[in-house]
Amino acid sequence: MKLEPKGITPSGTELYCLNMGPQHPSTHGVLRVMLELDGETVVQATPVLGYLHRGIEKLAEARTYPQFIPYTDRLDYVSSMCNNLAYCQSVEKLVGVEVPERAEYIRVMMAELNRIASHMLFIGATALDLGGMTGMMYTFRDREYILDLFNLASGSRLTYSYVRIGGVMNDISVEFIDLLRKFLADLPGMMTEYDNLINGNEIFQARLKGVAIVPVERLVSLGVTGPVLRAAGLRDDLRVKKPYGIYNRFQFEIPTGTVGDNWERYMMRVLEIKESANIIAQALDGLPEGPVMAKIPKVIKPPVGEVYHANETPRGELGFYIVSDGTTKPYRLHIRRPTFYNLGSINTLCQGVKIADVAAVLAVLDPCMGEADA
Amino acid sequence: MEVTTAEKQLLAAPEPQSRLSELLGQDNVIVTSVEQVLAWAQGHSFWPLTSGLACCALEMMACGAGRYDLARFGYEVFRPSPRHADLLIVAGTLTWKMAPPLVRLYEQMPESKWVIAMGSCAIGGGPFVDSYSVVQGVDKLLPVDVYIPGCPPRPEALMHGMLTLKEKVMAAKRRGGKK
Amino acid sequence: MNEEMMANGELISTPATIKQDLRELRDNPDYGFDRLLDVTAVDRGEIFEIVYRLNSLKTGRDLVVKVNISAASPKLPSMADLWEAMLFGEREVQDMFGIVFEGHPDPRPLLAPEEGFGFFPLRKSYVLPGRSGQPNGR
Numbered sequence: 001m002k003l004e005p006k007g008i009t010p011s012g013t014e015l016y017c018l019n020m021g022p023q024h025p026s027t028h029g030v031l032r033v034m035l036e037l038d039g040e041t042v043v044q045a046t047p048v049l050g051y052l053h054r055g056i057e058k059l060a061e062a063r064t065y066p067q068f069i070p071y072t073d074r075l076d077y078v079s080s081m082c083n084n085l086a087y088c089q090s091v092e093k094l095v096g097v098e099v100p101e102r103a104e105y106i107r108v109m110m111a112e113l114n115r116i117a118s119h120m121l122f123i124g125a126t127a128l129d130l131g132g133m134t135g136m137m138y139t140f141r142d143r144e145y146i147l148d149l150f151n152l153a154s155g156s157r158l159t160y161s162y163v164r165i166g167g168v169m170n171d172i173s174v175e176f177i178d179l180l181r182k183f184l185a186d187l188p189g190m191m192t193e194y195d196n197l198i199n200g201n202e203i204f205q206a207r208l209k210g211v212a213i214v215p216v217e218r219l220v221s222l223g224v225t226g227p228v229l230r231a232a233g234l235r236d237d238l239r240v241k242k243p244y245g246i247y248n249r250f251q252f253e254i255p256t257g258t259v260g261d262n263w264e265r266y267m268m269r270v271l272e273i274k275e276s277a278n279i280i281a282q283a284l285d286g287l288p289e290g291p292v293m294a295k296i297p298k299v300i301k302p303p304v305g306e307v308y309h310a311n312e313t314p315r316g317e318l319g320f321y322i323v324s325d326g327t328t329k330p331y332r333l334h335i336r337r338p339t340f341y342n343l344g345s346i347n348t349l350c351q352g353v354k355i356a357d358v359a360a361v362l363a364v365l366d367p368c369m370g371e372a373d374a
Numbered sequence: 375m376e377v378t379t380a381e382k383q384l385l386a387a388p389e390p391q392s393r394l395s396e397l398l399g400q401d402n403v404i405v406t407s408v409e410q411v412l413a414w415a416q417g418h419s420f421w422p423l424t425s426g427l428a429c430c431a432l433e434m435m436a437c438g439a440g441r442y443d444l445a446r447f448g449y450e451v452f453r454p455s456p457r458h459a460d461l462l463i464v465a466g467t468l469t470w471k472m473a474p475p476l477v478r479l480y481e482q483m484p485e486s487k488w489v490i491a492m493g494s495c496a497i498g499g500g501p502f503v504d505s506y507s508v509v510q511g512v513d514k515l516l517p518v519d520v521y522i523p524g525c526p527p528r529p530e531a532l533m534h535g536m537l538t539l540k541e542k543v544m545a546a547k548r549r550g551g552k553k
Numbered sequence: 554m555n556e557e558m559m560a561n562g563e564l565i566s567t568p569a570t571i572k573q574d575l576r577e578l579r580d581n582p583d584y585g586f587d588r589l590l591d592v593t594a595v596d597r598g599e600i601f602e603i604v605y606r607l608n609s610l611k612t613g614r615d616l617v618v619k620v621n622i623s624a625a626s627p628k629l630p631s632m633a634d635l636w637e638a639m640l641f642g643e644r645e646v647q648d649m650f651g652i653v654f655e656g657h658p659d660p661r662p663l664l665a666p667e668e669g670f671g672f673f674p675l676r677k678s679y680v681l682p683g684r685s686g687q688p689n690g691r
Contacts, residue, residue, distance in 0.1 A: 023475060023476075025454040029426070030427055030472055049663055049664060050469075050662070050663060050665060051475075052428055052466075052469060053469055053471065053665075054467055054502045054508050055502070055505035055507050055508070056505075057649075057675060058505065058679075062504070070501060071501065074428070074429055077428065136435075136439065140435070140439035140440060141440040143436075144440075147436075157433070157526075158429055158432055158433060159525065159526065218637070220587060220588055220610065221636050221637045222636075223589060223591075223642070225590075234610070241613055242613070308606065308617070317590065321591070321593060321606075334591075336593075336606070340641060341642070344637070344638060348637075370429065470666065504682060505681070506670065506672075506674050506681065506682070507670070
């Protein structure tokens with residue numbers, strides 16, 4: 001892929017092609033961006049994906065439905081619970097299984113906890129990308145409390161495979177609930193710390209405010225979903241528009257921006273942490289007793305047909321399109337990945353920004369390459 | 375406050391001899407070989423390259439963060455440039471598209487350098503072993519010194535792996551080996 | 554446009570009319586499907602079934618548009634000028650199935666290496682090598 005310099009630019013220099021990645025401290029994983037620069041201003045930013053393309057959709061055709069659950073963990077490895085949930089709910093729709101109440105409540109708690117963990121990692125990674133390594137240390141320390149909770153429940157810190165077809169893997173203990181209440185009580189203190197250290201920092205704000213503003217119609221045309229779209233002013237969240245599971249039982253706000261610059265894309269996720277904590281508190285209060293796994297057959301053989309089901313993950317709309325031919329393995333499994341389409345907007349977002357802002361744009365898009373490449 | 379017999383014994387015990395003070399003896403001079411000093415220096419201060427590819431990279435970052443502090447071993451300086459690094463931790467799945475850049479990164483690192491294969495994807499392809507685009511193990515392309523199993527390995531496992539590498543580095547120099 | 558079919562949430566179109574159908578679905582204020590969420594394909598043997606997933610932001614309505622093309626010479630007009638999301642979506646389908654989207658401004662491989670895989674992975678004619686440890690064609 002050769003980019004030929006195209007002559008003298010308005011600033012009097014030649015168009016300069018700079019390669020960023022695939023190994024670079026400022027890319028969230030193996031993402032390569034080919035930048036064409038007029039001096040320090042970006043004229044064109046072409047993302048190159050595929051460095052983590054592992055063929056998950058083809059592997060799905062060689063695995064049974066329950067065997068595919070660990071692969072959904074490794075899609076967007078920062079928010080594994082949400083991916084598990086989206087996949088299991090799609091299969092449950094296909095098979096026609098009703099999940100017990102207690103399992104539904106546990107699923108919501110786990111998904112929202114994972115949202116908080118993912119957003120905390122986002123805050124730290126954004127601070128790190130803009131040069132403030134201390135921010136990463138603080139958020140990683142706090143994220144460890146959430147990983148402790150997940151460790152208690154599922155045995156694993158990162159890739160849980162906790163949500164299963166028909167319910168969840170096993171029940172949560174009293175110790176888990178106590179630790180969760182303690183975490184929710186400590187969370188406002190943690191957020192105040194980030195406000196003082198990261199969000200309130202003048203330089204941090206100056207680097208993000210007013211940068212990379214794109215009209216919302218272009219974002220819609222680009223297929224962007226998630227906090228990036230909500231920052232531009234569209235109140236679009238699947239938990240509210242097409243509630244899945246029992247999300248319609250909870251009261252929560254959807255943070256929405258007005259201008260759609262990098263600052264608002266950042267603040268969306270900061271505000272969502274508070275709303276997720278709200279949802280978890282409501283779920284804890286309403287947690288019923290009962291089984292955590294429905295009575296499903298040992299071998300899952302869905303009827304011939306197809307289904308599409310989407311969830312709102314921390315990155316946007318994650319959808320599973322499953323075509324079943326009546327056997328134990330899917331005929332075709334396609335994953336609608338939010339990061340894939342969000343990364344398609346890099347060129348639009350990076351028009352006219354400086355090189356340092358490219359790192360900021362990539363950071364606030366919050367890409368996860370395991371999901372973009374699948 | 376009464377001092378118990380056990381505490382009296384503890385207070386009366388002689389100062390434990392540290393290995394360094396044993397070596398120093400009375401003359402403040404240590405006699406050793408250049409290889410041993412180099413091994414001691416290199417083994418206690420690996421500078422890893424930020425080469426996280428997939429999920430294992432998050433556990434690597436968690437290991438470098440506050441709770442599982444890598445800094446206490448001297449390994450917290452993750453360098454973005456391969457020219458400054460001496461340890462390549464392949465954390466995550468290696469695909470055939472990423473293989474040429476990774477090999478080029480390894481070649482750009484100056485000697486002495488080591489490779490750790492972290493996670494089952496780097497060891498042998500992991501859950502994606504039968505995929506069409508995944509390299510079945512980093513050791514198909516690079517010489518690996520330490521394999522850390524797990525999917526992903528816990529940060530403590532990564533620490534154990536790096537300390538094992540330290541033992542390997544220091545043992546090789548003691549035997550007069552090349553690396 | 555078959556209103557009955559659309560009431561079920563699914564519309565079957567033909568390769569000749571797909572572009573004008575999708576344009577109508579986007580521009581006609583009665584339909585107003587301004588968001589194309591996803592494009593994918595399913596290998597049904599003799600034919601490839603392309604699936605477009607549309608969504609209306611105003612009404613919240615979903616619509617799936619399917620079009621069948623022949624597997625022997627799979628090609629379809631590109632929708633990249635209607636929705637910018639197709640700049641990426643169609644490149645992925647092209648890498649995986651070998652379907653040519655005519656008029657796409659940038660038809661380079663996206664997920665495949667620069668020179669392509671050498672095969673089209675998601676076609677049923679390509680079989681995974683299995684865990685016997687065979688090298689993947691390298």
